[in-house]
Amino acid sequence: MKKVALLIVLLAVGVFGFVILKKSQAPAIAATYTIGILQTASHPALDATREGFIEEIKSKMGDDIAFVIQNAEGSIVNVHTIAQQFHAKKQFNGFFVIATPAAQAMAAIEKERPIFIAAVSDPASIGLIHPKTNVCGTKDMIDVKAGIQMLQELLPDAKKVGLLYTSGEVNSMVLVKEMHNELKARGLIAMDFAMSSEADIQAMVESACSKVDVIMTPTDNMVGSAIASIAAIALKYKKPLIVSDNMLIKEGPLASRGVDYKAGGKQTADIALEVLVQGKHPSELPIEQIQGGQIFINKNTLDALGLSIPAALKDRVELVS
Amino acid sequence: MIELMHIAQGIIERGLIFGIVVAAVYLASRLINFDNLAVEGAFGLGGALTALLISWNLNPWLALCGSAFVGALSGVATGLLNTKLKLNNLISGIVVTTGLFSITLKTAGSNMTLSGKQTIFSAMPAFLAPYQSLLLLLLTCTILFSLISWFLKTEVGFLLRAAGDTPQMLTNIGKNVDLYIILGLALSNMFAAMGGALFVQYTGYFSIWASVGVLIIGLAGMILAQTLSPHFGVSLLIGSIAYQAIIALTFELQLNQDWNKLITALLIVLLIVIKQWLHEK
Numbered sequence: 001m002k003k004v005a006l007l008i009v010l011l012a013v014g015v016f017g018f019v020i021l022k023k024s025q026a027p028a029i030a031a032t033y034t035i036g037i038l039q040t041a042s043h044p045a046l047d048a049t050r051e052g053f054i055e056e057i058k059s060k061m062g063d064d065i066a067f068v069i070q071n072a073e074g075s076i077v078n079v080h081t082i083a084q085q086f087h088a089k090k091q092f093n094g095f096f097v098i099a100t101p102a103a104q105a106m107a108a109i110e111k112e113r114p115i116f117i118a119a120v121s122d123p124a125s126i127g128l129i130h131p132k133t134n135v136c137g138t139k140d141m142i143d144v145k146a147g148i149q150m151l152q153e154l155l156p157d158a159k160k161v162g163l164l165y166t167s168g169e170v171n172s173m174v175l176v177k178e179m180h181n182e183l184k185a186r187g188l189i190a191m192d193f194a195m196s197s198e199a200d201i202q203a204m205v206e207s208a209c210s211k212v213d214v215i216m217t218p219t220d221n222m223v224g225s226a227i228a229s230i231a232a233i234a235l236k237y238k239k240p241l242i243v244s245d246n247m248l249i250k251e252g253p254l255a256s257r258g259v260d261y262k263a264g265g266k267q268t269a270d271i272a273l274e275v276l277v278q279g280k281h282p283s284e285l286p287i288e289q290i291q292g293g294q295i296f297i298n299k300n301t302l303d304a305l306g307l308s309i310p311a312a313l314k315d316r317v318e319l320v321s
Numbered sequence: 322m323i324e325l326m327h328i329a330q331g332i333i334e335r336g337l338i339f340g341i342v343v344a345a346v347y348l349a350s351r352l353i354n355f356d357n358l359a360v361e362g363a364f365g366l367g368g369a370l371t372a373l374l375i376s377w378n379l380n381p382w383l384a385l386c387g388s389a390f391v392g393a394l395s396g397v398a399t400g401l402l403n404t405k406l407k408l409n410n411l412i413s414g415i416v417v418t419t420g421l422f423s424i425t426l427k428t429a430g431s432n433m434t435l436s437g438k439q440t441i442f443s444a445m446p447a448f449l450a451p452y453q454s455l456l457l458l459l460l461t462c463t464i465l466f467s468l469i470s471w472f473l474k475t476e477v478g479f480l481l482r483a484a485g486d487t488p489q490m491l492t493n494i495g496k497n498v499d500l501y502i503i504l505g506l507a508l509s510n511m512f513a514a515m516g517g518a519l520f521v522q523y524t525g526y527f528s529i530w531a532s533v534g535v536l537i538i539g540l541a542g543m544i545l546a547q548t549l550s551p552h553f554g555v556s557l558l559i560g561s562i563a564y565q566a567i568i569a570l571t572f573e574l575q576l577n578q579d580w581n582k583l584i585t586a587l588l589i590v591l592l593i594v595i596k597q598w599l600h601e602k
Contacts, residue, residue, distance in 0.1 A: 042579070070572060073581060076531035077538065080524050081335065081565070082572055088327030101528055104434065108525040126526065127436035168422075168529040170432035196422060 031066035033093045033276055035116075036086040038106060040099035041074040045224055045245055045261040049098050049119045052265025053272075060273060068092070072102070079105045086110070093276055096268070100170060103128060107135055114275045114282045118268040119261060121171035121219065123287050136275065136282035137268040138290050140171075140219060140259045142244045144178045147216075148186060150257045150295055151242055153313055155214055158240075160189045162212035164205065164230070166222040167194035175218035175244070201226045202233065209237035216242045219259055227251045231301070240305060249296040249320045254305065257295045264290040296320055330455055332569050336542075336562030337458040338519045341465060342535060343542035343561045345512035347553060348469070350543070353505035354485035358414025359399040360513040360539055362421030363392045365532030367514025369429035372527035376433060381441040385518050392514020393507040395421060400503030426529055433527040440522040454523060461519065462558060465512070473553060481505055513539075538564065541585055544592045 037053075039046055050069070057065050070086075072078035083105040086095055094114040097103045103117045104126050117123060117137035128135045151158065161183055165172040176192070183190040193208045193215075195201055201222070208215050215234055217223045223230065224245060231252030234241040243249070244258035267290060274280050295313060299321040302309070309317055342364060349357030367388035374384035395417055402413040442454050472478045483491055484501035491498045516535075521527045538561075546560025567588065571581055 068575070070575070073579065074530070075534050075581075076524075076528050077335070077339075077520075077534065078568065078572075078581070081331070081569055084331035085328055085569065085572055088324045088331065090324065100432065101530070104432075104526045104528070105524060108436070125434075126432065127434040168426060168431045170430070173431060 031064050033061075033065045034091050035065060035067050035094050035096055035272070036089075036092045037067055037069045037096045038079070038082050038086065038098065038102045039069070039071045040079060040102045041221070042071060043221055043224055044247055045219070045221075045259075046098050046119055048247060048261040049265040049268075050096075052262035053096055053116075053118065053269045054265075056266040056269035057273065060269075061277075065276075076101055076105075080109075083109050094272060096272065100126060103135070110134070114272070116268050116272040116275070117287070118264050122174050125170075125174070129287065131283060133283050136271055136285040136287060138264050138271070138288045140261065140264055140290055142175065142219060142258045143289075143293070144175060144182050146293060147242070147244065147257045148179065148182045148188075150255065150313065151214065151216065152186065152188075153310055154255060154307070155240055158188070158213040160191060160212040160214075162191050162193050162208040162215045164193045164208055164215050164217045164223060165195070165220045167196050169220055169222070172218045172220040172223075179216065179218065195222060198222060198226060201230060205230050205233045206237075209234060209239045212239070214240045214242060217244060219244045224248060227253065235301060235304060238305060240307070241301075246294070246296045249298050252298060252301055254301045254307075255295060255297045257293065259290050260294070261290075267291065294318055328569065328573070330452075332565045333562055334454050334458055334523070336565040337455075337462050337558060338516055338523060339535075339538050339542060339565065340462055340558035340561035341512050341519065342516040342539040343546060343557045344466070344469065344553075345509045345516065346536070346539035346543045347546075347557055348512060349506060349509035351551075352473075352482055352485050352553075353502055355403070355410050355502065355506065355509075356414070357399065357506060357509050358411055358536065359395060359417040359421075359506070359510055360414075361532050361536045362418030362425075363395045363510035363513035364517035364520075364535045365425045365529065366395060366421050366428070367392050367517030368521040368527050368531060369425040369433075369517075369529075370514075371518035371521050372429045372433040372435060375435055375438050375440060375522070376429075378438065381439055381522060385441065385515060385522070388514045388518035389511045392517075393511040395514070396507035396510030397503055399510065400499075400506040403506075404499035404502055422529075425532075429527050429529075431529045435522070435525050435527070440525070442522060458519070458523075465515070466554070466558070469508075470553060477504075537585060541589055544589055544596075548592060548596060 039050055070082045072082055079101045086092060087109045095106055096116045097106045099119045103120045106115050107128055115135045117135055119140050121139060121141050123129055123139055163176050163179055165176050180190050191212055193204050195204050227248045228251045231241055241253040243253045243256045246256045246258050246260050249256050267288060271285055275282055295317045297317050297319055299319045345360050349355045370391050371384045371388045374387050375381055399413045399417045402408045403410060442457060480496060481501050484498050488498045542561035542564045545563045546556040550556040
């Protein structure tokens, strides 16, 4: 009886596997280089990073580079599974890893072939930078000083700043700490609003709105996925919301002077080409900060809050509506 | 072929680590008839404590023992909530998992790297290098599973089983059922925490999000295992490895991973239906 059960299970798995195999069999790749792309989760910023990377490489190399794209959909176990499968395959010349967990897993397993990172905030703190490293690329650490400078120029009357972030995200915690120091140095009061799950968001934002003059967020994945509802609540309470990811601006926050993830992907692509084509070793290349100091402001929100852009900022601002 | 070997080795290694989590799910749900949702919290806590202790340069085996100990404590907490405060099974587990998230976060932060530190995997002799993880995990699982198999044959083990099946009998012979429920949960969470500790040492870093979805890995592994045998034993490890193989297959086929969770859900339903159908015949 047990054997029958086992047989049925194996049969089901086999049939299932065969069907998918038939459907998804990719044509043989005839490119010089193959890059394995490991993305931690589906998220607008991470998707943009991947798109920027692929676009840039395609524009320089055409079809001479092939990609194998895998997405772990937020599961750390799966990140590790994919990294291990990438490592086992000799076809890959390098790996493009998006966000911290993917970078950590890949770097822990692959010690020889180059790993290109993007959307990682603090590569040093997770042990990716050392003399023999095979890791290079960009980090998405935002310029906290410049961001708070903008906040003050835009909202000179604001005194109490609420910092909204997820308590379990390493990138957020690093930035929030830095924001605290910077706000304190400028004589502003920082208040923490740390969420631990997406279900907390509404209550947390409402509580923040009733206590502070302006809400600020770091590059935070949970904030990123719930930005529309956060922006709507902030607007209801007539509180300005400053974010750190430029792509979120069209969803309703007031302003952002943050990271352009697509540009980050492109920048990493250029670094990857230096390694693959020009033969440089990753350890010779510093991990670069993403370029750009553009300020993005949502026109509708600006009008709804009855604010205007100060003259000093005008030439650096791009309005989004 | 070598590629396939490497991939298979990875599947077996992860299968063995999560086999310990499968054992945790089994010990609670089959032995004392308690669906233990605290497994996920204990897995995270075990991983965090191991990461913290190793970052203090403590012996990695001691770190593993430390994780096992706090895991057992979290099981005692779950048991006390259930038996003394009369919270229902599922709620006790959910409450403990929720609460442990904060403790886990305070223990090791949201992310901690172990690069450059001594783990049980890096302390092996060099000539075993390509297989060191596999050998070490095989050894660990053999010891753990033998211990539990032996324990279940002792008088306490027998009474533990009875606490799940026929609690009335325990009361009749003057034994405290609550005590055995707590003991069972302590064992279950101890295993979950050891799974978490091994996973952290194996991957070389701790992430607060690693425990998300661990319960379903344990459950799927157990259900696969039970198509082989209803008893505690090697079948649990085989079930776990089989589940990791299925997940690896979905990556290998470059399936859109959006479907991953649905595949897992359908697989579990399918297996349960097959089992029930076999029972009826």
